[in-house]
Amino acid sequence: MPTRPERYPANRVFAMLAAAFALLFIFVVVVLAVDQERVRQSSERLQQQTVPKIIRFQRLARNLDQLRQEGELVFSSDTPEGRQQSLYLVMLVASHPSILEHPQAAAAARDTEAFLSETGRLAERDPAMLKLQRAEWQQFSKRLNLLVDDILVEGANLATADLEDVAAAMRLTRFKLMGATVLLGGFLLLLMILLKRHLLRPLEKIDRALSSLSVDRPAPEFPDVRLAEIHAVEEAAKRLHDVMVSNDAARRELQLLANRDDLTGLMNRRHFMESATTELRRAQRYGRPTAVALGDLDFFKSLNDTYGHGAGDAVLRSFAELLTESLRQSDLVCRYGGEEFAFLFPESTVGQAHILVERFREHCAAQEILLPDGLLVRVTLSIGLADASNCPIEVALQRADLALYEAKRLGRNRVIVAAEAG
């Protein structure tokens, strides 16, 4: 027993895909949000901590430089008062919190202040001491200068580290964004492939199958599908084909019933006239020969009167079978009424048709027919033959009827060809 393939409802499948996409999207958003938060924190740290710290470093450097400049003024002042004022400023600058909180700067400032205070004290006694102290001051000045440079570099490095951190976070974010784009793109591609494979392609096949659905063709065949709804539509298409075939069979049956004579199974007169008219038009359009004939069983009324209507019916059925067996497939024949039969011979001249009907007449006359009561009878046939190549079917039959009348008049069981005119 073949395993029945598992099928899934489309709404559930699409709901799951939508949920998967939503989860993926949320994941991507969360990942990016984490990075964005990192960038935000780095920027905030840069703005709120690092930049103020850099500013503090710059101010410290400026204050140290101010200290150095005031130290220079201690040596360059011409008056003791000027030296003292510069010394006060040295003390003020050296006391600033920005210098006190930086250990190296504090030590340098303390040493500088002590040296300059001592210099001031010595210079008060002997101004010439300034010159002696100058060389040593150059060392202090140089130390302050180097410290200023170091502090400026240190401050700049703070910004560099933070900016590198931000840049690294941005780089990581860019990579993640690219990854997320690829991931989402891949998911969408997968979604499109699934849609194509499980929805669009089956629908195209169903469309093609429905477009070419016909009773002349076998029922459509579909490969296995996973979506329950698609499978249902395919099954519906198959059922539709079955119904069409069934309806066509019924239509054919009805058509047969409408076009045949109940007793003999031959065409009825209406159908014969339709078919003959069509055939005659075709033949006349292409200039092809056609002949028509009317046949009538001889003494059929006597047979009915003698053996009963059941015998008459049996004779008619046997005669019809004989006709069917004897005539060509392309020839049309119908029960024209009572014991009268009409014929149409396509692609046949009157001469060719004459040979054919004469042979049949002889065959009929020689044939014994078994009646229901077991008796055997023979029947003969009178036939009027006419050319139909250049006239409507009604006219041709009228001529054939006249020829039939002539055949009856001349003694029956014979074929008479109608004259061309009249």
Added chain:
Amino acid sequence: MPAFRSLLVVAAMFSGALQAADLRVAVVVQDVAQVSPQGNLVASSTPAADLVAFTDELAREICRRIRSRCAFSYVTFGEILPGVEDGRFDLGFGNFLRAPKREKRVAFSEPIFRSASRLVGSPATARAFAGKLGQAVNLDNLRGARVAAMEGSQQQAFLDTVAAERELTVVATATTAGAFDALRNGSADFALLPIRTGYALISHDKSRRFGFVGPAVADHGLGDTVHIILPRQKEALRRSLNQAIADIRADGTGHRIMRRHFPVNLD
């Protein structure tokens, strides 16, 4: 139309109220002599006049920036914080160091500059105490001395906490000039002063007898950022004040004011 005119009048009144509120501003003086009997500032030629002029100009610039009409009162340091706390003053320009006890009483603006404290005294006194202590004098090893400090200041608060242990006598004065006077008249051995005030006093002292003693100190609540104070409940005023401080710092006005009154620009 009369109704429309009335509406305009009311709107103008409200906008004026919002943009030009009357503020009572207290500005610290370093010496009572810096205030005239009419209450005006007469700072020139008095001790630490530059410091008072700097504070006054800063206060006026802040008022202009917050688009307020300010009524200035020139008072001693000790009057400002209680006045702001009681609501008698809306802004207090006293160069206040931030301290937890103060924060319970008043609100603080963003910093306007930074300060530290340092002993001021004569070299002779310093040498004498160094002899007794066996080492150079500084705030951490000072013992058995009379130390002057401004009343209500962080310097006085610090001295009060260590006075008993170090056998220090705290000489509280109403102003920094008073503390310096205590040095001059011999009622104090040292004064513990904010560095700018100390600088302003010793650099203008013609006797040139005094100078800084020992290193500056920024811990023990004696140094750090300096602020303007205001009533705690006036949050909107505090925001306007902070914005004004940021603006004058950003456009360089603050530095220019400082350079007009001090030979160096320290912040």
